[in-house]
Amino acid sequence: MPAAEKIKGPASYFPSIEKTYGQPIDHWMAILKVAGPLKHMELVTLLKSAHQIGHGHANALVAWFLAQPR
Incomplete structure (x- = not known):
């Protein structure tokens, strides 16, 4: 059975973001x-100032958001 593929990029932060901020x-x-x-x-500044999200987590969320098709 092959090992699970490691998640890369902004999504690799998602488990930590959900655990840390409870959302x-x-x-x-x-x-x-x-x-x-x-x-x-x-x-990024909005997430940091209005929601007290750390810079790395905010950056990952924004990078993912902006990469999604609209």
């Missing part, structure tokens, strides 16, 4: 969607 990733994606058309670092 599913969909919750954070909804917040980013409502935030409007902001630039990457503006969205």
Whole structure:
């Protein structure tokens, strides 16, 4: 039986984000969607200031959000 493939990129942070902040990733994606058309670092700053998310976690969430088709 092959070992599970290791998750890479922004999604590799998701288990830690959910554990640390107690919300599913969909919750954070909804917040980013409502935030409007902001630039990457503006969205990171929003998560950090309004939701006390650490920089690395905020950056991973925003990178994932912006990579999704709209």
